[in-house]
Amino acid sequence: MAAPADGLPAIGCGSRTPSSPSPKRRTSVPEIPKKYKHLEIEDKWRQRWDEWEIYKWDPSLPRDQTFVVDTPPPTVSGSLHVGHVFSYTHEDLLVRYQRMIGKNIAFPMGWDDNGLPTERRVQNLLGIRCNPHLPYDPDWKPDPKGGKRKEIEEVSRRNFIEACGVVTEEDEKAFEHLWRHLGLSIDWSQQYATIDDHCRRISQLSFLDLVEKGQVYNVESPTMWDIDFHTAVAQAEVEDRPRQGLFYDLRFGVEGGGELLIATTRPELLGACIAVVAHPDDERYQKLFGKYAITPLYGARVPIVAADHADPEKGTGILMVCTFGDAMDVEWWKASGLPLKQLIGRDGKVLPATFGEGAFESVDTAAAQRAHDEIAGLYISKAKKRVAELLAEEGSLQGWSGPALVGEPKPTDQIVKFFEKGDRPLEFVTTRQWFIRTLEHKEALLAQGDKIQWHPSHMKTRYTHWVEGLNQDWCISRQRYFGVPFPVWYAVDDSGEPDYSSPFYADPSTLPMDPQTDVAPGYTEDQRDQPGGFTAEPDVMDTWATSSMTPQIQSYWGIDPERHAKLFPMDIRPQAHDIIRTWAFSTIVKAWMHEGEIPWYHVILSGWILDPDRKKMSKSKGNVVTPDDLLVEWSSDAVRYWAARARLGTDTAFDPSVFKVGKRLSTKIFNASREVPGPQNISESLDLALIERLRKVTEQATKAFDAFDYAAALQVIEESFWHFCDHYLELVKLRSYSDDDTPGRRSALAALGLALNAYLRLLAPFMPYVTEEVWSWSFAGGDRTESVHTSPWPTTAEFETVPKPEVDGTFEAAVEVMTKIRGAKTIAQKSLRWPVATLEIAGAESARESLAPVIDDILRAGNVVDGGLALAEGDAPEGERFAVTVVLGDEEK
RNA sequence: AGGCGCGUAGCUCAGUUGGUUAGAGCGCAUCCCUCACACGGAUGAAGUCCGCGGUUCGAGUCCGCGCGCGCCUACCA
Numbered sequence: 001m002a003a004p005a006d007g008l009p010a011i012g013c014g015s016r017t018p019s020s021p022s023p024k025r026r027t028s029v030p031e032i033p034k035k036y037k038h039l040e041i042e043d044k045w046r047q048r049w050d051e052w053e054i055y056k057w058d059p060s061l062p063r064d065q066t067f068v069v070d071t072p073p074p075t076v077s078g079s080l081h082v083g084h085v086f087s088y089t090h091e092d093l094l095v096r097y098q099r100m101i102g103k104n105i106a107f108p109m110g111w112d113d114n115g116l117p118t119e120r121r122v123q124n125l126l127g128i129r130c131n132p133h134l135p136y137d138p139d140w141k142p143d144p145k146g147g148k149r150k151e152i153e154e155v156s157r158r159n160f161i162e163a164c165g166v167v168t169e170e171d172e173k174a175f176e177h178l179w180r181h182l183g184l185s186i187d188w189s190q191q192y193a194t195i196d197d198h199c200r201r202i203s204q205l206s207f208l209d210l211v212e213k214g215q216v217y218n219v220e221s222p223t224m225w226d227i228d229f230h231t232a233v234a235q236a237e238v239e240d241r242p243r244q245g246l247f248y249d250l251r252f253g254v255e256g257g258g259e260l261l262i263a264t265t266r267p268e269l270l271g272a273c274i275a276v277v278a279h280p281d282d283e284r285y286q287k288l289f290g291k292y293a294i295t296p297l298y299g300a301r302v303p304i305v306a307a308d309h310a311d312p313e314k315g316t317g318i319l320m321v322c323t324f325g326d327a328m329d330v331e332w333w334k335a336s337g338l339p340l341k342q343l344i345g346r347d348g349k350v351l352p353a354t355f356g357e358g359a360f361e362s363v364d365t366a367a368a369q370r371a372h373d374e375i376a377g378l379y380i381s382k383a384k385k386r387v388a389e390l391l392a393e394e395g396s397l398q399g400w401s402g403p404a405l406v407g408e409p410k411p412t413d414q415i416v417k418f419f420e421k422g423d424r425p426l427e428f429v430t431t432r433q434w435f436i437r438t439l440e441h442k443e444a445l446l447a448q449g450d451k452i453q454w455h456p457s458h459m460k461t462r463y464t465h466w467v468e469g470l471n472q473d474w475c476i477s478r479q480r481y482f483g484v485p486f487p488v489w490y491a492v493d494d495s496g497e498p499d500y501s502s503p504f505y506a507d508p509s510t511l512p513m514d515p516q517t518d519v520a521p522g523y524t525e526d527q528r529d530q531p532g533g534f535t536a537e538p539d540v541m542d543t544w545a546t547s548s549m550t551p552q553i554q555s556y557w558g559i560d561p562e563r564h565a566k567l568f569p570m571d572i573r574p575q576a577h578d579i580i581r582t583w584a585f586s587t588i589v590k591a592w593m594h595e596g597e598i599p600w601y602h603v604i605l606s607g608w609i610l611d612p613d614r615k616k617m618s619k620s621k622g623n624v625v626t627p628d629d630l631l632v633e634w635s636s637d638a639v640r641y642w643a644a645r646a647r648l649g650t651d652t653a654f655d656p657s658v659f660k661v662g663k664r665l666s667t668k669i670f671n672a673s674r675e676v677p678g679p680q681n682i683s684e685s686l687d688l689a690l691i692e693r694l695r696k697v698t699e700q701a702t703k704a705f706d707a708f709d710y711a712a713a714l715q716v717i718e719e720s721f722w723h724f725c726d727h728y729l730e731l732v733k734l735r736s737y738s739d740d741d742t743p744g745r746r747s748a749l750a751a752l753g754l755a756l757n758a759y760l761r762l763l764a765p766f767m768p769y770v771t772e773e774v775w776s777w778s779f780a781g782g783d784r785t786e787s788v789h790t791s792p793w794p795t796t797a798e799f800e801t802v803p804k805p806e807v808d809g810t811f812e813a814a815v816e817v818m819t820k821i822r823g824a825k826t827i828a829q830k831s832l833r834w835p836v837a838t839l840e841i842a843g844a845e846s847a848r849e850s851l852a853p854v855i856d857d858i859l860r861a862g863n864v865v866d867g868g869l870a871l872a873e874g875d876a877p878e879g880e881r882f883a884v885t886v887v888l889g890d891e892e893k
Numbered sequence: 894a895g896g897c898g899c900g901u902a903g904c905u906c907a908g909u910u911g912g913u914u915a916g917a918g919c920g921c922a923u924c925c926c927u928c929a930c931a932c933g934g935a936u937g938a939a940g941u942c943c944g945c946g947g948u949u950c951g952a953g954u955c956c957g958c959g960c961g962c963g964c965c966u967a968c969c970a
Contacts, residue, residue, distance in 0.1 A: 245969075826925075
């Protein structure tokens, strides 16, 4: 065994210093248990690892000796599921390898408690709702059973936020328990929560830095709005859902005579119609451009205009533009200079309007008012039905005879934008929001993506597509409560209106702050919300605005430059591929804007867990398996094994039979290790052949791990280990039992020890518990090798002192003959101890040469009687080395 | 509709830059308690490598066209 390479840091071992990790029995030999009881052993080692602090980051070491992980902070208000176990195991495998090759590991834990999912959970669990107009009640305590009450209790913003804090703390405990049980090698002294003081400070610092750099702005503009959550949402949180809609064919009048037929799915927006558009090349409508149309019911006079986005093939080829039916309407409206008619309110109800005033002109004000009063105050879906009824009435197109609605509405498949967590379609509502500029930086952001290595590499395409397809700046403000406040106030003018055009920003030295409790500089608290005074920005930042800073949160960007330099950019960002557009994207944006850097060198993408029907496992589908039970039933090592078999980016079926395989491997490690004693001098051919195999496995596994391909590493290690147990161990164990201290016995013991020592280290990242347990029996030293997890990863240098085998193929030859002997016994339905009377082996000279060194082991393991061997020149069947004839003895000896 | 990925034994998956007769585990069948291991072991059966065409001495692998599945992006008239 080789000493660790020069210059390697003593990892997390405190005062223990590295020295030769050559295996030696400790003075007190631990008692070797007969049976493998995984729960007991896991408990024992979990505690010891804590005491030893082997997972602790050493802040004294420089960046190039450190391996830094941007740990995904789980949404603590979400449920624990096997997907967590899966992806967190992946990062832990890489981390454990890096630790063993000598890296100082920075593997922190974060909790994402901030944001809407937590608010929703707290509301349901405690039966409360935030009313920001209520005063804080210092005596209020959440009722844990509040969710069962019928009536919902309204609490102040501060009380609500405190309740969120209480709930998330409980949730974090459940996650921590799972992570520890699973054996993640996290440094628990490095924790953060995205709502804690430190994260709020970093998040607000980030905002102020972007203000200074001119990358953030606030504007009143039509924005995608969820009518249930009462908040704006960003492009990244929007998803398309298919829906059955109805096409209504509506007659519009044409000023000066004639009419038009317009197909729409949103008749309830008729009152918000500002124009009618058709494609400039559409022959049918050429003569209408420049004229005015008259809308039904509302009698509004709107221009008929050519517009490229009108598709002559769709509907009737001519459509109405409303403020706002969709993103196209918004875009077109912005360029048109036409007035805004906002008729959908923040709560998803139709707003009242006074006709004949402002933008709401009509050729028949009274009729328009009458029609609109019918739907004002209704939810959109109800309003739609009522409008359709009105349109079907005689005279609904004023000035023309007959109803405006032509025929029956026709079903149509439509795609509607929803907030990913929402239940009703998004609306475009004009509100004041904060945005980070991304549209003008697409090229730079694509270039940043190119500098990062994506695993698997094709996942970069997801990022590229997303950046190329951006169609709005990143909206970071949310009209919610449990989030990071904007460090912003506004002056209030003498008429009581806030002046949004020139916000006051908090001084960075005062962060974290809350403008709703902190007073703007130059004002006093009694001037809050008063004419001539100031007012706080009421919104909070979106969760992603904070979690986009996880690297900087951990590195103390803007706070501790020395620490920042030791941790940033990070090595790996592990995450799932469905959040490339949110988390990966936003983190890349921030790192580039703040420092012109990439946040990490590698992105590690885990796949999804699919249920046996190949559907993604998710809470909403009700097909989630709780991970704690799995760990108890199969052991942590077994569950980790299942995760480790899945390559990065590959979706994996939830398959308990793989846990079983994992458990067998861990049991095998345990049992084989009970057999294997410490090492000495290796000389026998078969033993040399074993070490030769170890060299290859070590090389392959190392190469795979260096490429982040833990699954390939596992595959070669596992296969080799089973060969070791099934063939090598079986062949040499009788030799190793010899009562005399023969060279053969010494060689066997030495090879067994060396091999097991290496195998345990190769397997340690995958099965940290069982390997640590058996390592402690024979190999643990008083230094870096106290734990297998801080022991050096095997290198071929360790095997340098062992000569190469003098003949090739010894192992293979032995396996072939042994298989023949076992086969003969199995076919004869005899036990494997049954004696062999004669063993005839015929083969070419070279084959016989490779067999010669191991023949004694074969005769012993096969229980061949003395003098029963007949070796001869001969032809072997195709693809084999030997023709073997086995004659069994008459009876068991 | 474009893009990315996938399709290999009943199931879950390997399969390097093309190279003998395509592998593993699970499951299944039959057998074996031998002093590491019955939480085990041995032996065996099982494949039109999605289809069609092409390149090549040779294709699971490379190219083209399909089919099926998953995801990403776009699509509210």
